Amino acid sequence: MAMATENILERTAGKKNYQKLAALKNQELIKFVEKYASHCNPDKVFICDDSPADLQYLRKKAIQNGEEKKLATPGHTIHFDSEKDQARAKGDTAVLVPAGFQLSEAIRTLECEAAREEVHEILKGMMEGREMFVIFGCLGPNNSRFSIPAVQLSDSAYVAHNEIMLFRQGYQEFKKLKDPKRFFKFVHSQGELENGVTKSLDKRRIYMDVDPQYETVYSTNNQYGGNSLGFKKHAMRLAIARANREGSWLCEHMFIMGVHGPKSRITYFSGAYPSACGKTSTAMVKGETIVGDDIAYLRVVDGELRVVNVEKGMFGIIGGVNSKDDPVIFEALTSQGEVIFSNVLIDPDNQARWGGDGRPMPPKGLNYAGEWTLDKVDAEGKQKPMSHPNARYTIQISTLKNRDSKADDPAGVPLGGVIYGGRDSDTSVPVQQAFDWSHGILTMAATLESETTFATIGKTGERTFNPMSNIDFLSIPLAEYIRDDLKIVKNARKPPAIFAVNYFLRKEGKFITSMDDKRVWLKWMDLRVSGEVDAIKTPTGFIPKYDDLKNLFNQVLGAEYAKDKYSEQFTIRIPQLLDKIQRIYEVYKKVPNAPKELFKALEEQRRRLEELRERSGDYVRPDDI
Ligand code: SPV
Ligand code: MN
Numbered sequence: 001m002a003m004a005t006e007n008i009l010e011r012t013a014g015k016k017n018y019q020k021l022a023a024l025k026n027q028e029l030i031k032f033v034e035k036y037a038s039h040c041n042p043d044k045v046f047i048c049d050d051s052p053a054d055l056q057y058l059r060k061k062a063i064q065n066g067e068e069k070k071l072a073t074p075g076h077t078i079h080f081d082s083e084k085d086q087a088r089a090k091g092d093t094a095v096l097v098p099a100g101f102q103l104s105e106a107i108r109t110l111e112c113e114a115a116r117e118e119v120h121e122i123l124k125g126m127m128e129g130r131e132m133f134v135i136f137g138c139l140g141p142n143n144s145r146f147s148i149p150a151v152q153l154s155d156s157a158y159v160a161h162n163e164i165m166l167f168r169q170g171y172q173e174f175k176k177l178k179d180p181k182r183f184f185k186f187v188h189s190q191g192e193l194e195n196g197v198t199k200s201l202d203k204r205r206i207y208m209d210v211d212p213q214y215e216t217v218y219s220t221n222n223q224y225g226g227n228s229l230g231f232k233k234h235a236m237r238l239a240i241a242r243a244n245r246e247g248s249w250l251c252e253h254m255f256i257m258g259v260h261g262p263k264s265r266i267t268y269f270s271g272a273y274p275s276a277c278g279k280t281s282t283a284m285v286k287g288e289t290i291v292g293d294d295i296a297y298l299r300v301v302d303g304e305l306r307v308v309n310v311e312k313g314m315f316g317i318i319g320g321v322n323s324k325d326d327p328v329i330f331e332a333l334t335s336q337g338e339v340i341f342s343n344v345l346i347d348p349d350n351q352a353r354w355g356g357d358g359r360p361m362p363p364k365g366l367n368y369a370g371e372w373t374l375d376k377v378d379a380e381g382k383q384k385p386m387s388h389p390n391a392r393y394t395i396q397i398s399t400l401k402n403r404d405s406k407a408d409d410p411a412g413v414p415l416g417g418v419i420y421g422g423r424d425s426d427t428s429v430p431v432q433q434a435f436d437w438s439h440g441i442l443t444m445a446a447t448l449e450s451e452t453t454f455a456t457i458g459k460t461g462e463r464t465f466n467p468m469s470n471i472d473f474l475s476i477p478l479a480e481y482i483r484d485d486l487k488i489v490k491n492a493r494k495p496p497a498i499f500a501v502n503y504f505l506r507k508e509g510k511f512i513t514s515m516d517d518k519r520v521w522l523k524w525m526d527l528r529v530s531g532e533v534d535a536i537k538t539p540t541g542f543i544p545k546y547d548d549l550k551n552l553f554n555q556v557l558g559a560e561y562a563k564d565k566y567s568e569q570f571t572i573r574i575p576q577l578l579d580k581i582q583r584i585y586e587v588y589k590k591v592p593n594a595p596k597e598l599f600k601a602l603e604e605q606r607r608r609l610e611e612l613r614e615r616s617g618d619y620v621r622p623d624d625i
Contacts, residue, residue, distance in 0.1 A: 009034050012132075013045035020047040021134070024174045028181045029151065033134055036153050036187050039120065042127035047134045048160070050169035058133065058164060059338075061157035066196055068158055068340065072350040078341045079158050080368045081224045082197035085204070086343055087390045088226035088233070088472065093206040095237060095475045104478035104591060106471050112211060119205050119218040126189040126220065130155040135163050136170035137231045139184070139239070139297075139310045144410035146249070146297045146308045148239065149173045150184035152230045159188055159228045162340060165394050166313035167231045168408075184215050184238050186230025191221035198223055208234060210241035210475045225315050225342070225392065232315065236295055237475035239310075243484065244476045249299035250488050253470045255283035256291035256309050256413065258404045261526040266404075268413040269525065270296050270307050272469040273421030274450035278503050278518065279469075280316050282421070284328055285519050287556070289404035290397060291413060298415065303493040306412035313396045318344060319389055322358030325515065328402050330357075332395050343368045343391035354387040361386065416529040417497045423450045424463070425506040427576040430513050430569050431521040432541035433499050433528055440498025441485045442601035443540065447584045451504070465587055479593040486595070497529050500541065505569065512569055520552045536622055539608030540577060543570050543622060572620040574613045581606050 009030070010018040021030060037045050046061075048054045062068040068077035095103060096112035103109050133154055140147030149170050152163055177183065192199045204221040217234035219227060226233055239251035254270040261267055268291070273279035283293045292309025293316065299306060316329065318341070323330045333339055333352070341352040347362035364373045368388060376384040397403050406413050418440070422428065434440030449463045465471065467478060474481055489495035501521055505512050524544050527533040535542035546566045553561035581602050588594040588602075616624050 008038055009045065012037055012042065013047060017045065017047045020049040024171075026174060026177065026180045029174065029183070032151070032185055033153065036123070037132060040123055040127040040132065040155070040187075040189060041125045042130050042132035042155060044131040045134065046131055048136065048164075048171070050136065050171040055164055058135075058157055058160045061131070061133075062161045065157050067156060068161070069346075071341070071346065071352055073334070074336045075338045076341065076352060077339070078344065078346060078352060079223075080197060081343060082201065083368060084201050085198055085222050085224045085227065086368070086388050087224060089204055089206065089222065089224075090472070092204045093208075093227075095208045095210060102477065102592060104474065106465075106478075107474050110207070112209065115207050116209065119207050119220060122203050122205060122220045123187065123189060123218065126191060127155040133157060133160040135160050136174055137163055137167040138170040138173045139167065139231060139235055140308045141408050141410045141412075142168050142173065144308060144412070146299055146410075146412055147173070148184055148235070148242075149177060150186065150231055150235060152186040152188065154186075154188040154190075154228070154230075156188065156190045156223065156228065158223065158340075159190075162225055162229055162315070162394050163231050165338065165340065165396055166229070166311050166315060168312050184230070184235050186217050186219070186234060188219040188228050188230060189221070190223050190228070206234070208237040208475055210238055212242070212245065215242070225394075229315070232295070232311070233473055235310075236473045239297070240470075240473065240481070241475045244480055247484070247487075249297060250484060251310075252296050252298060252468065253294070253473060254296040254307075254418075255279055255293045256296055256307055257283045257285075258289040258291065258406070258413070259522045259526045260288055261523070261530065262532075265526070265530065267416035267526040267529050268307070269417045269419055269522070270298070270415060271419035271421060272445070272448070274423070274448065274464075274466045274469045276317075277421050277423045277450055277469075279421065280314070281326065281515075282419075282518055282522075284326060284402065285522065286327075287519060288522065289402050290400065291404045291407045292397070298488060299412075300488065300491045301411070303491065305415045305489060305492045305496055307415045308409075308412040309397075309407065312398070312408070313394060315392055315394050318354045318391045318393045319387060320356035321354070321393075322356060324358060328400055329393075329395075331401075332399050333393055337399055338396065340394040341391070342394075343388040345372055345386040354391055355385045355389075415496045417499055417525050419499045419501055419525070420444045420448055420468070421501045421503070422448050423504045424502055425451060425504055427573055427580055428500060428502040428505075428540075429543055429572070430503070430505060430517065431499060431501050431524065432538070432543050433497055433525070433535060434541050437489050437495040437498060438486060438597065439541070439601060440500075441482065442595075442598050443605055444498055444500040445485065446482050446598060447580070449580070449583075463583070465584075477593065478591050479595060482595055482598065486597070497525070499525050507568070512565075516557055519556050520549060523552050523556055524548060536625055538572050538625055539612050540572070540605060546622070567621045567623065570622045572609075572612065572625065574609050574618050574620065577609055578606060581609075
């Protein structure tokens with residue numbers, strides 16, 4: 001049997017390629033690759049050993065297959081997805097669970113046996129006429145106890161190209177596996193194509209098989225990165241489930257950044273913000289350094305909570321990136337060097353262009369919908385955008401000027417603070433600190449909400465519940481996930497401080513903080529972590545003192561900071577805060593097995609707010625607390 005196995009692979013991969021796999025001496029791995037090489041039936045199998053020549057082969061294939069096109073700037077390429085496959089396909093995505101097993105309401109689940117059968121039926125013969133790429137990744141820094149080895153099989157060179165840019169290379173890691181059976185596995189096929197994009201979206205499936213015997217994600221009939229890239233959000237579901245089983249680490253939807261304080265001190269923060277709440281722009285803020293912008297593994301090492309960036313690249317939203325608001329990314333996107341653009345516009349000079357890029361619009365171009373011209377309008381007479389709202393760029397953090405010097409440190413960085421960033425127009429103050437770890441997890445992380453679009457200026461958006469900004473990626477019951485977060489610090493000497501930020505407070509429709517203010521909030525957080533400034537205790541957390549912010553506005557932004565502005569921004573808005581507690585209470589009443597501590601923390605917060613209201617009224621300025 002073993003002989004037959006090797007022969008099939010050897011035939012499709014060729015002797016030289018096969019040797020690269022055989023050299024890893026891992027029967028589990030060979031069995032896996034062989035299984036899908038025979039089930040999906042590609043014409044060819046390419047094993048990537050991460051040598052410069054092999055990495056170059058993938059870049060070249062993406063062009064040769066027509067999956068990417070070269071743009072005028074050397075290193076730049078563009079890829080288009082189907083019009084209906086440009087964002088994560090929640091309705092086609094499911095976590096596979098044993099019969100009768102429940103996750104939380106927001107997480108789609110399917111019975112594992114039936115779902116495995118269904119997706120394997122779709123995968124059968126799916127790579128005929130194609131080449132299957134076998135890519136090894138290391139989720140986390142190389143040579144690190146945090147990291148998880150992974151293998152991706154895909155018939156898309158675009159997927160392979162993204163994986164090698166976004167994640168550290170993993171071939172060498174497979175030579176050092178402690179347990180040869182423990183690695184994450186991903187199988188992807190873009191399916192039949194029409195004009196270069198996936199045709200049968202009705203057969204799009206993204207199934208997360210989190211069972212420890214499998215730890216595999218099957219993804220069919222899609223191309224968009226959030227649906228196709230195994231190492232990114234698919235691995236996240238596997239990691240959350242594995243972390244839950246092991247109980248000693250966490251996988252979070254977080255950026256990691258270094259905030260530079262007095263005397264060359266660097267305090268590291270991680271931050272969880274739902275999409276479009278300022279996550280990447282915070283990690284990229286002027287004057288500070290970036291470790292990562294999307295996914296983090298956390299673990300206590302020698303009594304200290306430390307964190308690594310799971311990735312080495314960024315798959316970022318390109319809309320609105322311009323030289324004023326995001327100068328570092330803008331420069332990376334407009335200079336020579338490896339960039340994959342997706343779903344942007346190709347202008348007549350064969351350059352990438354996108355909505356909000358701050359440059360005069362070209363008269364015409366080509367985008368995912370075909371010919372685009374400046375005068376093109378939609379049914380309502382509105383100008384058609386150059387690029388899709390979820391158009392993205394793929395770059396490597398190593399090309400960014402603000403990369404933190406410890407970005408690839410196998411030991412990670414020590415976590416000084418964790419930030420939860422919501423979007424609300426009328427409830428929370430711009431920045432506050434939790435009383436302690438539990439208070440932060442229960443009242444800032446587990447209660448995170450974000451407002452969707454504002455239909456009319458001044459009107460409150462619709463609030464969506466997004467605990468830890470991770471609701472889309474949970475693969476375990478929400479209650480368990482909260483408990484994992486609560487207990488992660490039990491062996492930490494000094495748990496990180498927890499903060500909540502809100503960049504979106506409004507008055508009469510207008511924002512009452514500005515984009516740059518977050519630079520001040522970050523510096524204040526650094527001072528709090530180091531115990532260098534005092535704060536005012538409010539019912540929901542500690543808020544900054546006016547004099548400290550006044551100094552920081554001056555030092556950081558060279559700006560005045562008026563007392564009136566402070567008083568308005570940091571007013572405790574009791575009716576809205578009580579409404580939020582009620583909303584969240586109702587949500588958790590329906591969450592099976594929700595932690596009792598959560599209800600207790602909400603009750604206590606409610607009581608503190610009511611007491612303050614008795615003393616000082618509905619809206620309480622910091623001076624009146
Ligand atoms: C997000 O939506 O949170 C992303 C992009 O980071 S995706 O890979 O689609 O998840
Ligand atoms: Mn993300």
